[in-house]
Amino acid sequence: MSEADYNPLPVSPVDHSTETERYHVFVNLALVLAAITGIELVLVYLPFKTAFIFTVLVSLSLFKFVAVIAWFMHLIYDKLLLTLAFGTGLVIAAGTYTALLFLLSTDFVAPQEIPGSIPGL
């Protein structure tokens, strides 16, 4: 089959105009994501309080994370079940970190034994 026979492909069930609308959303989002990355880079050089910079960095990072999932990955256009499927993994991942953080908090970890020393002495 020559390329002319199948190019362009017949349109898929997704509406053509919807895709055009999404195109503009993607362009705007890409610009916002690039701008946020620039802001993050500048932020660490600014003489603000550590807690403030930390909070802003984490917030910006979460925004980028959610924005890519929602728009680039089409999750806001798709069924709720897909959000739940992914969200479950995300919650378990976040839970793992939180659990490890509490379990291995420095207050609860026994001091490391010195190699060659006799345990208990």
Add this chain to the structure above:
Amino acid sequence: MSDSETHHEDEHKGLMIDNKKLLMWLFLGSDCMFFGTLISTHLIYRKLDPLSFEPTSMFSLELTSFSTFILLMSSFLMALAVSAMHKGQIKSFRRNTVGVVFFGLIFLACQVYEFTEFAHLGLTLESGTFGSTFYLMTGTHGVHVAIGVFWLICMLFYSYTGKMDAHDSAVDVEVAGLYWHFVDIVWIIIFTVVYLIEFIGKV
């Protein structure tokens, strides 16, 4: 029964979600747990195990920011490639996919360069928990990027066979796109919690 009808048979009747897409989202959910564990391990050991060196002396914020920017833009091109496929514009799909592959390769080249620099500075897989958890986490991410690049190259070649059809191929491209975007979001997290946070109050 035609291919299209067979495909619709494959779709989950009650939910009306394509099986491939559902499977990919479930895989991404499980991959989220996988990366969650790797990132958690790195962060926990970073907290527990004091380092004899300052990671900021090794990390290049400019290089990592550039890598992040490249990956974000590749995600944008991937979204355009998926959109083009939904519209049946195969040439546009190919153009955007070539861009994604190119950006993916740039990202991988940056990572190889970074790893080489770190190895020269003495940070190896054997140099303590920081080295092992850092390489395991970023290396696993790099492998994911490499798999994504390979997948997209295969799709590009497939697009020249003339076997692509509007519905099935659009779903296939979308599934590959989901994987690629996931690789991007994992890096968004790694960039902030592993690299950027180290620099707070130290530059």
